[in-house]
Amino acid sequence: MIHNRKIIVLDTTLRDGEQVPGAKLNVQQKLEFAQQLKRLRVDIIEAGFPASSQGDFQAVQEIARSVGGSVGITALARAVKNDIDAVYESVRIAQDPLIHIVLGASNVHVEKKFNRSKDAVLQMGVDAVKYAKTLLPQVQYSTEDASRADFEYLWKTIEAVVRAGATMINIPDTVGYAEPEEFGELIRKIQDRLKNLSDATILSVHCHNDLGLATANTLSAVKNGAKKIECTINGLGERAGNASLEETVMALKVRESLYRCSTNIDTTELLRTSRLLTHLTGLDVQANKAITGENAFAHSSGIHQDGLLKDKQVYEIMSPEEVGAESMELVLTARSGRHAVKHAIAKLGFDTSDADAFEGVFQKFLTLADAKKEVYDHDLYYLLNDQREQPEHGNRLFELRSFQVVTNDLCPTAAVVLMQNGEELKGSAVGDGPIDALYTAIKTLTGLDVHLTHYKINSISRGKEAVGRVNIQLDYHGKMYVGRAMDTDIIKASGQAFLNGINAVILDQKESVQVF
Numbered sequence: 057m058i059h060n061r062k063i064i065v066l067d068t069t070l071r072d073g074e075q076v077p078g079a080k081l082n083v084q085q086k087l088e089f090a091q092q093l094k095r096l097r098v099d100i101i102e103a104g105f106p107a108s109s110q111g112d113f114q115a116v117q118e119i120a121r122s123v124g125g126s127v128g129i130t131a132l133a134r135a136v137k138n139d140i141d142a143v144y145e146s147v148r149i150a151q152d153p154l155i156h157i158v159l160g161a162s163n164v165h166v167e168k169k170f171n172r173s174k175d176a177v178l179q180m181g182v183d184a185v186k187y188a189k190t191l192l193p194q195v196q197y198s199t200e201d202a203s204r205a206d207f208e209y210l211w212k213t214i215e216a217v218v219r220a221g222a223t224m225i226n227i228p229d230t231v232g233y234a235e236p237e238e239f240g241e242l243i244r245k246i247q248d249r250l251k252n253l254s255d256a257t258i259l260s261v262h263c264h265n266d267l268g269l270a271t272a273n274t275l276s277a278v279k280n281g282a283k284k285i286e287c288t289i290n291g292l293g294e295r296a297g298n299a300s301l302e303e304t305v306m307a308l309k310v311r312e313s314l315y316r317c318s319t320n321i322d323t324t325e326l327l328r329t330s331r332l333l334t335h336l337t338g339l340d341v342q343a344n345k346a347i348t349g350e351n352a353f354a355h356s357s358g359i360h361q362d363g364l365l366k367d368k369q370v371y372e373i374m375s376p377e378e379v380g381a382e383s384m385e386l387v388l389t390a391r392s393g394r395h396a397v398k399h400a401i402a403k404l405g406f407d408t409s410d411a412d413a414f415e416g417v418f419q420k421f422l423t424l425a426d427a428k429k430e431v432y433d434h435d436l437y438y439l440l441n442d443q444r445e446q447p448e449h450g451n452r453l454f455e456l457r458s459f460q461v462v463t464n465d466l467c468p469t470a471a472v473v474l475m476q477n478g479e480e481l482k483g484s485a486v487g488d489g490p491i492d493a494l495y496t497a498i499k500t501l502t503g504l505d506v507h508l509t510h511y512k513i514n515s516i517s518r519g520k521e522a523v524g525r526v527n528i529q530l531d532y533h534g535k536m537y538v539g540r541a542m543d544t545d546i547i548k549a550s551g552q553a554f555l556n557g558i559n560a561v562i563l564d565q566k567e568s569v570q571v572f
């Protein structure tokens with residue numbers, strides 16, 4: 057029997073998670089999330105796909121430079137020289153860099169995607185690994201769509217790429233087709249052969265959630281000998297997502313006597329990491345999501361409450377504190393002082409060492425607390441975000457100075473004043489509704505022909521003074537941009553989110569000019 061193995065955790069939120077529409081993060085946001093992954097103590101961060109764009113290359117490089125000390129850094133490449141070069145150039149500065157190569161292994165990939173023979177595709181993989189090994193000692197090879205592959209061809213590929221120098225073999229259930237018992241059996245068969253071929257090669261799994269089985273398949277793989285797991289925070293990822301890191305890690309922890317495995321994850325950072333991701337991407341976690349959902353530790357029915365009062369273990373298999381949730385949320389008011397606010401901000405994972413920056417946040421906190429009476433963690437996220445965006449993005453070209461929206465069933469109208477480089481721009485427009493009128497006025501003033509493709513508003517804290525969070529997506533010349541904003545006034549949040557989207561277009565154009 058296998059006893060207390062250490063399972064390596066690779067987080068791919070910034071690569072597979074970022075493949076989700078709307079989850080695109082800028083370099084600064086990726087860096088912030090990577091810092092949090094380091095606090096969570098993941099073993100490896102997959103930071104992106106550097107060949108895909110200059111922005112992603114820069115983000116991976118920045119993460120490798122500033123986060124890649126104690127944590128391994130990797131990024132993905134096709135079995136293509138250019139992609140491998142881009143990974144190498146972006147991760148090599150990290151202390152523990154890894155090149156990750158992916159190539160299809162199933163018949164449908166070989167025949168339909170590549171239209172080549174199996175031998176030719178296998179040779180592409182071998183050549184890619186051999187080339188990557190000339191650059192770095194650590195190379196991971198992913199046999200894409202492995203769960204639908206013909207086993208003997210899959211094994212032939214694994215054997216060849218291990219001989220070519222791959223140090224990690226990753227078995228992906230790319231389309232979430234596998235079933236736990238069957239996937240476990242596949243991993244056991246591969247592990248049995250692999251240990252005879254090269255005991256040092258690390259067997260890894262990467263499961264997708266198309267049938268809601270990603271976490272179960274990952275756990276089954278661990279039971280059957282997988283030494284490394286690939287997961288994402290909040291289960292974010294292509295289509296239905298990936299195995300959720302928080303679920304998999306907590307299952308291993310809570311059922312340690314069953315799995316006889318442990319990870320390096322600091323589970324008390326799980327909730328904070330999940331909330332930060334929600335905040336950065338604007339993609340909410342469902343209320344009943346295991347571990348990090350709002351109701352994950354809420355007990356509402358009388359029989360349950362009675363049982364809990366007698367002994368928590370009656371209805372709790374883990375304590376909220378173990379995942380970083382507090383039994384009681386901290387509520388700040390306008391009577392709270394700097395110590396309490398600083399403590400609350402630090403607990404959210406933000407740096408409070410810059411006294412001037414903190415004072416700015418504190419003054420904004422007092423204004424919000426006067427308006428809202430009670431200030432929750434979500435509200436603090438909003439304040440911090442607002443505070444950071446303004447000075448850091450001094451090149452935020454348009455600023456919403458003031459607006460007035462009049463709504464009725466005849467002719468909703470908006471009048472807007474924007475600032476651009478110290479100059480005041482005034483305009484008004486009518487629309488189908490108040491937001492449409494506001495957006496038309498802003499669009500006319502900025503002169504950018506953007507198209508609104510998505511608009512979503514959520515309330516992110518409690519009470520009638522709750523903060524509304526608006527997420528929008530804009531299409532500009534076929535490229536998608538996101539804008540987010542929060543405010544107790546939802547019309548203002550809507551206008552600000554739209555303007556943030558427009559500013560993202562302008563910043564992107566500026567960056568492109570600098571890069572090329």
Ligand SMILES: CC(=O)SCCNC(=O)CCNC(=O)[C@H](O)C(C)(C)COP(=O)(O)OP(=O)(O)OC[C@H]1O[C@@H](n2cnc3c(N)ncnc32)[C@H](O)[C@@H]1OP(=O)(O)O
Nearest residue numbers: 105107108109133134135136158159160169170200230294
């Ligand atoms: C399972 C996964 O999650 S894999 C990771 C998915 N992530 C991404 O796709 C990252 C974002 N992608 C991109 O930015 C772009 O698709 C790029 C830069 C990778 C490639 O862009 P383009 O060169 O314009 O090619 P495009 O995406 O249209 O087509 C993919 C090409 O790569 C080939 N390809 C696909 N996978 C692989 C692979 N693993 N190894 C080698 N070639 C591959 C395809 O066959 C196709 O080649 P073809 O033009 O000869 O038919």
Ligand SMILES: CC(C)C(=O)C(=O)O
Nearest residue numbers: 158198200228230262
């Ligand atoms: C790159 C690989 C691991 C992948 O994302 C998949 O096959 O789903």
